[in-house]
Amino acid sequence: MRLVPMLRRLFTASLCCLMLLSSSVFAAPKIPENQQLLASQSTMLVDLDTGKTLYSEAPDLVTPIASVSKLMTALVVLDAGLPLNERIRVDVSQSPIMQNVISRIRIGSTLTRKEALALSLMASENRAATTLAHHYPGGFTAFVAAMNAKAKALGMNNSHFEEPTGLSSHNVSTAADLIKLVLAVRKYPLIGKLSSAKNRSVTFHRPRYSLAFYNTNPLVNRKSWHIELTKTGYTDDAGHCLVMLTKMGHRHVAFVALDSYGKYTHIADATRLKKWITTGKSSPVPDEALAYKLKKRAEHEQLSAQQENLLAVP
Template sequence: MLRRLITASLSCFMLLTSAVYAATQPSEQALVASQSAMLVDLDTGKTLYAEAPNLVTPIASVSKLMTALVVLDAGLPLNERITVDVSQSPMMQNVVSRIRLGSNLTRKEALSLALMASENRAATTLAHHYPGGYQAFVKAMNAKAKALGMNNSMFEEPTGLSPHNVSTAADLIKLLIALKKYPVIGELSVAKNRSVTFHKPRYSMAFYNTNPLVNRKGWHISLTKTGYTDEAGHCLAMLTKMGNRNVAFVALDSFGKYTHIADANRLKLWLTTGKSNRVPAEALQYKMNKRAEHAQQVGKQQLAIP
């Protein structure tokens, strides 16, 4: 009897979840392959598209947008040279990087590499050189999220490598809107490439933007951040133009290496022409499988509550 009750409860929950997801689809069927996505007109505040915008999920290196915001809020000098240091971060102890530990670069260069090239040592170094150190930095990230009304977000460290760095598309839209007041973040994030000369020892390296859309004609992007981990999938957050509208766009947990990019193109086409390219069948299958998995996990958690 109990087994039947549990099965029935899970089935009802999954049907309810499916109904909620289906209700977020616009009549034009501007489908995305990402697990969750949101598109907002920055001039009117109107939500143009939303699919599972409140689904809590890991966000990978999109976390670095909050990292950059906390650095700038501290008012620390951007031209100060800081030493590459990850000693206070358990997450970074076995992470490989091209940047040498103990060398130094300016805080602005570290910001640039964290944003455009998603460099994890650069992001962690920024946290180490925050007043009060690494733990104070993480605390400031969560305090800022709370201040912005990002009530479904949590940050465990500054890079996004931790699966416990979680948020929602709706919360990240709030973050993107807040970042409009920090033009240097947008400027650094959309650079196509950057060459940095490190000191002690002296060496130079070139870095490239992780978002291929910054190199494509027809795209006018004022801020961007990508992210990827196995747990988070491929993620993308942007301030850009679509169909002559200034928009904030977030896509989380996308199937395949370029699906988050394809989703941005699909929604841009939809806003411009009213039409949209089809989502590949394998991406839709992945998406439905992940939704069923998520529904089961939430259902089990609810059943476990006494």
């Protein structure tokens, strides 16, 4: 079913207004008059060298962020200065949301803290991320408190974390806040290195077994992309999410896309923006993806109206 043409024109007009609000969009290299639509609900693209916003749509929309949460998990682990070569036991006992989550990693086996970090970032392994929290000074509860304290310190005022994996729909943030997180993570080269690896094999002990893991972002396998850091995420509530430090044209950029429709739409949005920034040519967005975006936008607006009405009750 094709999207009603009027709705497509409405999206184009709205996006043009958003683009005109940021004069930096038209900085060199020249950005064309025709604007690039994206399928994600909330997006932000920032030039790391100038600090200018090259593209944004609904950057302050508060939404679940799924496994993008694991970037904060990694930051808290490294801030604690815990030994990365220490072998830690796989443990999820303090996390209620993890009790029925299936994983290839066996409860009670051991791996190094660095390996747990790598699997959390590259393969989005939930047991690995939760294990990191369990082996934090003070345990799981202290770890979550540290996540929220770090968010506050970074000025992520519209963000909140309830656990380290992102499985909880109460792990929320905005594209603008996640740009702040990415800029902080950029100071930790190990996070970028581990998150952008194509694959990794890990040998566990007690019992001894080996498993191969692969990056959840297929762009790391493409020669046309230079990715310094990446994190994907998905839950039913969050949709598909993507955060990257990468290059688009001659620009070093930070990119955030939240709540995308379809398994590869967040990847496609990154590709559309890269083409637009590099060549000035826009690419179409599938009608079904825009229809999903319209539906979700209406749901967000309805929820916001309900919240305002509740606040208005004396």
